[in-house]
Amino acid sequence: MWFAGVGLTRDGYRIAVVDGEGRPVGAAERYERCAQQRPVARLAELAGRAPDGLTVVVDSAGGLLDGLLATAGLDVRRADPHLLVDGRNTAEELAGVGQARFGALVPLPPGSWIMTGREQEVSAAEAAAGPVERRLAAEGRCLLGGGEDSEPTVALTFDDGPHPENTQRVLELLRRHDVRATFFCIGLNALAHPALVRRIVEEGHLLGNHTWSHAYLPDLGREGLRQQLDFTAEVLAEASGVGQPVLMRPPYGGRSPQLMERVADLGLTTVLWDVDTEDWAEPGAEVIAERVLRQVRPGSVVLMHDGGGDRSQTVAALPRIIDGLRRRGYRFVTPAELLTGRPRTATR
Missing domain, CATH: 3.20.20.370 (Glycoside hydrolase/deacetylase)
Structure with missing residues (x-):
């Protein structure tokens, strides 16, 4: 399985992917000054290439993307604050948390929202x-x-x-x-x-x-x-x-x-x-x-x-x-x- 972290930068989005052993799958990618459809489309493409599936990891700052990702048929999961640091998490950190702490992530299926389970x-x-x-x-x-x-x-x-x-x-x-x-x-x-x-x-x-x-x-x-x-x-x-x-x-x-x-x-x-x-x-x-x-x-x-x-x-x-x-x-x-x-x- 691959794990994709979606991070935020001052210029847009950053995607980093690791495999089941925590090794990088290619270089991190940046998507700048663009609508959400571009990173969503890229993640859907990566999901089609992943040998055993792809999990996309977001944090509670990811409310702009979670619904679009889930609607696109991707496995989206939230990493909560106890796994992270201050809502400034990089794509690499989120991907790493997905690989190391998969069982602690919260699934965000279609129709859910970024805080599902914490209402x-x-x-x-x-x-x-x-x-x-x-x-x-x-x-x-x-x-x-x-x-x-x-x-x-x-x-x-x-x-x-x-x-x-x-x-x-x-x-x-x-x-x-x-x-x-x-x-x-x-x-x-x-x-x-x-x-x-x-x-x-x-x-x-x-x-x-x-x-x-x-x-x-x-x-x-x-x-x-x-x-x-x-x-x-x-x-x-x-x-x-x-x-x-x-x-x-x-x-x-x-x-x-x-x-x-x-x-x-x-x-x-x-x-x-x-x-x-x-x-x-x-x-x-x-x-x-x-x-x-x-x-x-x-x-x-x-x-x-x-x-x-x-x-x-x-x-x-x-x-x-x-x-x-x-x-x-x-x-x-x-x-x-x-x-x-x-x-x-x-x-x-």
Whole structure:
């Protein structure tokens, strides 16, 4: 059996493969400034060559690739923190862990997510973060959504882009309806599609940081967290020309008391949500729109997605959402305008 580790670099992805004895199978390969399909296709090719099969090893920072790899029919397994160091694991280290500690890896079959098997731990960490979130919200350093606004305002937000098809379709609808929104971008996607980042800003929308690789942030130490956020901020600033975003949204909403404090210490404001469309599950455009119109209240933050899969249902729901909210007198704003003190600056 061969074991492939998928590591992350400032320029993209790195793949290293070892055999059942821990010996390298060829040289490590780099895939830079590209969409995820290239490394996924290469791993599928390697799986066809492996004498007794291939296992792909990721860590909890690999949330951008795990689903695509599993859907491609690959054996994907997660190495948890006790096997690793700080979420900054190289491709070689992950491949080596696969070979040496195969029985300790967690399978990630199609339909699972990067934290499969640890759901209770994830929920407990989120619950424990509540007091810190409320304190930071009172200080204007965290936005929970659904505040005490007397005005009917709402912030539309989109996660996981930019995507070459979905993001353009969302932008066109927002332009047509004269609505300003906020896009929480994944750094690796922004690296692959910088022109879309520029377009988002040029059309008057706000950028937010959604980490480098859709990582589950509570698993990371200080340096791993810094790299996930700094790499993304640098790429967004380079592509947009408007500075680094100060708004950050943790993938999966994954958070802990320690994470919330560390993000605030880095000078970033965490933006959560109170209206979850769950559009990632593709429930249908009518259901997506109904969920927004049923749950929204003054000061709401609506979570949608322009990346991470087929978002045609989200695109189809968007006009109904906008028209329905306008009929109720809602005004579309950004998270920066909903924060305590209503700061207008969203970059640094």
